[in-house]
Amino acid sequence: MSPIFLVARRDYFAYVGAWGFWLSLITAPLIIAALVFAPVLLARAEPPRVLTIIADRAEDAARIDAAFEEMSRNGARAEINAYLAATAPALAPPALEAFDAAPDRGAGIAAARAIVADRAPRALPAFPQPSPRYVIAPAPTSDVEALRAYLNGARTLPDGRQLFGALNIRREAGAPVIEYWSVNLSHEEPSNIAHRAMRLAMQREALAGQGLDPAEADRLSAFDPRIVQFDPRTVAGSAEVTARQRAPAFAALALAFILWSIVFSVANMLLSGVIEEKSNKILDTLLTSVTPLEMLIGKLLGVAAVSATLFLFWGALGGVLLSAAATQLDDSIFGQVAAAFLEPRLLAAFAVGFIAGYLMYGAIFLALGSLCESIQEAQTLLGPVALILAIPMMLVMPALDNPNAPIIQAASWVPLFTPFLLLMRAPAGLDWIEIAGMGAVMLVAVIVVLWLAARVFKAGVVDQVSMANWRGRKKG
Known part of the structure; x- marks a missing residue:
């Protein structure tokens, strides 16, 4: 059996066997529902x-x-x-x-x-x-x-x-x-x-x-002119812009925030996991049977399988609800927004963005974790990474207003930002060729990041390079 598969299986069952996994599986939909409906309920409850x-x-x-x-x-x-x-x-x-x-x-x-x-x-x-x-x-x-x-x-x-x-x-x-x-x-x-x-x-x-x-x-x-907006790209039927045409942009905004939170939380799982295993000398034992690269890829695949399990449950639940809403309430605002979440371009952009974003940021966090002896030490390294993760989210709202702005177009080709900005640009008539092009750029970036992360990971877990002894050498 492949060493990569063994590492992935070990990590998968370690996470799935924890009570926190089942808690997040059940509570996440409830938390999202609370975030959506709580402001409305609070506003109504206020006298x-x-x-x-x-x-x-x-x-x-x-x-x-x-x-x-x-x-x-x-x-x-x-x-x-x-x-x-x-x-x-x-x-x-x-x-x-x-x-x-x-x-x-x-x-x-x-x-x-x-x-x-x-x-x-x-x-x-x-x-x-x-x-x-x-x-x-x-x-x-x-x-x-x-x-x-x-x-x-x-x-x-x-x-x-x-x-x-x-x-x-x-x-x-x-x-x-x-x-x-x-x-x-x-x-x-x-x-x-x-x-x-x-x-x-x-x-x-x-x-x-x-x-x-x-x-x-x-x-x-009382004079008040009527405002009507039209989409020049519409060839057949009415070109008037309605809530149905605007819905995909807001669905993309929601998916971008969901993707960001998932990538960041899963990457943090990898970071804390590798630091704990390194401090407990578990990695030293595992490295007698696998190479650092196999360990890195196995850990990425194991946590990816955990995320896939969550997605299967949430996706099945959300898909049933969205399909029912899109069918039963097709003429209403809810039905239009539900149908927007099922747009092929949005789903493709989300899938590509999650896979590439997870592999890139997951590998980076694993590499950083291999250089640290404790979570406290890792916090000093997380600042620049958190700043990079914050940049695409700062561009999300401008992208909602104008997804084809030059700065948004340029930033969407930067691999670290592409997973999130690809989602925002998808409803704006993005061609499948351009989506494939961004996917290819992210694929190359993933390969490069994995190669670099494997070298850093090897230095951290095999050569025992850490931030502490690196600072000591620098002072010396």
């Missing part, structure tokens, strides 16, 4: 923030109150629209029409819910019950200075609620001045809402001063 308005003129307070009410209504409408787009796209138009016809936000939610209850009862249990982000409470006092006790938590409103912020709208030479009082110094949304409302009011006042009817001023302010 509305209580604001109060003080104004020199009652009409100014009424305008800002109406602006917050409009924001709350639009937010509820958007949440209902997003839910129906994901679950029952055909019901979105009639439900939103009923929402818009209702006199207020609460009645609009009830009207949309009634449409869903009548036509798609199965979608009713999860129908959203949006709560407003802000509620306006009557001011406990008209003196701004007296509000300090309510804003810093020393006092509460008569109904027991805590005041989040206060807007004081005063007039100077007839022009409004907006003061926003709150202990939450980084939160500026309430003042921005008030600013937009008062700016619109000032425009209407100026137009009315020129003799324009207020209703006509409102009509002019």
Whole structure:
């Protein structure tokens, strides 16, 4: 039996037999689900923030109150629209029409819910019950200075609620001045809402001063051009860009982060494993039967098999869920994003990127581990490698905005960055020839890195070269 296979089998069963493997196998999907849904659940769980308005003129307070009410209504409408787009796209138009016809936000939610209850009862249990982000409470006092006790938590409103912020709208030479009082110094949304409302009011006042009817001023302010984006590469059918065309780019972004985290965590497994075996003299025993190169390749293959086992489970689970979502919800946002994850170019880019990225970074981490006597010593060497790993992730967001930018194109041909940037460029119409070319470049890079890593690995485990004795020689 091949020595490489024996080393790979030994490492594979050592990792699979550990309880941490099974823990990660089960918890990783749960953690990903928590990261996806936790922000939404936390946002819904947060109670509305209580604001109060003080104004020199009652009409100014009424305008800002109406602006917050409009924001709350639009937010509820958007949440209902997003839910129906994901679950029952055909019901979105009639439900939103009923929402818009209702006199207020609460009645609009009830009207949309009634449409869903009548036509798609199965979608009713999860129908959203949006709560407003802000509620306006009557001011406990008209003196701004007296509000300090309510804003810093020393006092509460008569109904027991805590005041989040206060807007004081005063007039100077007839022009409004907006003061926003709150202990939450980084939160500026309430003042921005008030600013937009008062700016619109000032425009209407100026137009009315020129003799324009207020209703006509409102009509002019409501002008809003429709924006449509087109893709010139589309040959057949409509060239209009929809969520379906944008979905692969966001799927690529998610896969790039997943690939980065997997490569980094698996490489760290190799690093800690070889340091532990070197310090326990296990490597010395193994090297009596195998060469350093066979040891290096065997360890890479063993941990790769561990990753493949994880992928088989996660891939089967994710593939079933994505296929079901793409089939059952094909017209919805969820269905379109699910279908994007199954794009052949994305899957090919992910497979090529994982194999090449794992072999390159895994070999580098193994070589570094062979030079260290402890994890603490390895930390001094990991700085430059971690920096190199961080560079492609810094380019991922610019690549999402413009995957064909010259710097992104050039960086995608750098082997250490290719696994991640190839994913980001794949949805942008990357040719199969270019994907194959990047794969060939990474193959050459993998061979070179493996050869260099084998030499360093031999020096570390056979010649007992380490960072400690190397520094000692340097000082000597």
